[in-house]
Amino acid sequence: MDHFSPHLGTTFEGYYSKFRLPSSASIALIVSAVPAAARKSTTHDELVKSRPFMISFTYVSADSKEYYQKEYWPEKFDIELKGEKGKDGFRIRWDQGEFGWDAPSEEEGRHDTVWWKVHTDEIQFEGKTKPTSLEGEGEGADPSSSRIPWNPNDPNSTPAGIIARAPLPIQWHVHSLDSPCDFTLNLSTSSNELQVHTQDQNGSARVHIEKNWAISFPTSYIWIQTRNHHPSKGDSGLCVAGGSLIPGVDAFLVGYTTPNRFLSYAPPTSTSIFGISLGVTREIRYDKGLVELDLKGWWRRLKIVATCPQDTFFHFSAPLNTGHAPDYCAQSFAATVKVEVEERTWPWQAWTKVDEEVFEKGSLEFGGAYYKSHKD
Structure with missing residues (x-):
């Protein structure tokens, strides 16, 4: 399986994305689950206490001196795998958004695509990666490429190499060191909270995409x-x-x-x-x-x-x-x-x-x- 796809039998799994926006402000967006804690919760009160599912959104100013943050605790994630063990992609849905990945396909003319949607009372955010060639990355850019893997010369590389399949307490995979991404952003903030910079309401960002999984x-x-x-x-x-x-x-x-x-x-x-x-x-x-x-x-x-x-x-x-x-x-x-x-x-x-x-x-x-x- 592709390590970026969900590992359904694991104790926990979390996806982290860092966006660098046009104003040099940043977003940290985390989609994380501890399915083992959800399985152990026999009552609704236990489920609320353990908080097995989390969406964390943080918008950080360009000088990093201010930030706006919200953490949400959905009751469940609905996970859809595309192809055997998610080799063709996946989609994770919750009540106020979704996150997913489509694997590249020459046959279907599809490039590697990751997308994010968060729609709450406070946050309206969408993002989607795109081929580097659309960013004017220079001659020789692969028109089907929208990510830089751990080893830029090996699209299947991962930080741990062969021990990525070992039963360790935690594993780490970097899907993209850097990807161009189209986005839109709106925050319903009060007057004393950090406001979205005018350059950060929509446009093109750079995003780093990774995940962890295993026990804790x-x-x-x-x-x-x-x-x-x-x-x-x-x-x-x-x-x-x-x-x-x-x-x-x-x-x-x-x-x-x-x-x-x-x-x-x-x-x-x-x-x-x-x-x-x-x-x-x-x-x-x-x-x-x-x-x-x-x-x-x-x-x-x-x-x-x-x-x-x-x-x-x-x-x-x-x-x-x-x-x-x-x-x-x-x-x-x-x-x-x-x-x-x-x-x-x-x-x-x-x-x-x-x-x-x-x-x-x-x-x-x-x-x-x-x-x-x-x-x-």
Whole structure:
């Protein structure tokens, strides 16, 4: 099956989309479910308490100092799979919206398409990805392409590689590092709430699309996502997720893409066991808005430093195996992310810097105990 399609037998599954709008404001839209919690709820009161289904919508100003947020708790999701195990797409419906994906088909002349619809008393939002060629991405753009996969040269790639099918506590898949998207947005806000920028009422946005599934969000984790658009030389980007995989084991999935290189790190090389590094050292400080990662292989080294101001965080719920835990995560869209690539020819040689890039207005998230202690 395609990892982007719903995994119907899993304990939880959540889809996350980050939109960068014309004014440089952003939207974080989450469609998340904990079916196991719904199955365990024998009464309506238990269902309401566990909150197994969540729609989270956050509109963040361009300077990340203000945000407008609503979380909704539908009673159920109706899931429609297209083709065997959803290989041709899917649609998730709830009482106030829907989210779905159509797989590309040369036979039907259809490109990869993801769409979103949220229609509530407060929020009217619709979005739909489109081929990159319609955005004027330059000569040679694939007219059927509307996404950039984890490995830009492999449409079936996923961060964890072959361990994506292993029975781990959590899995992560990035459907698109960057996609053009048509959208419309209207918020019914009061005078003292953040207003939609006039440029953000409709137009074309860029969207990052990913998902998690398995048993539960980790007890502690971080997430980084950022992208630079260089019309003359091509785009570059970084995406990181990781933390406490199981007690005593920290693991990270990392992808760094530039026009001339793709670096990907996954366990075991990006793992530490009871503090002993197998290829990664880190410093994680929510109180300082700081994440530092140093990932080493035999021949390449990737150094990442991400920082953001404390007054740019917004907070939201996350799926655990018992339902959605409130205020489990803190995320900022105002991160400065510095990336350095170093290389060497032999293991005993000193490292030589071969690439460096700084990203602004990136995403930085702290979850679970990295954010604050939780009893859930």
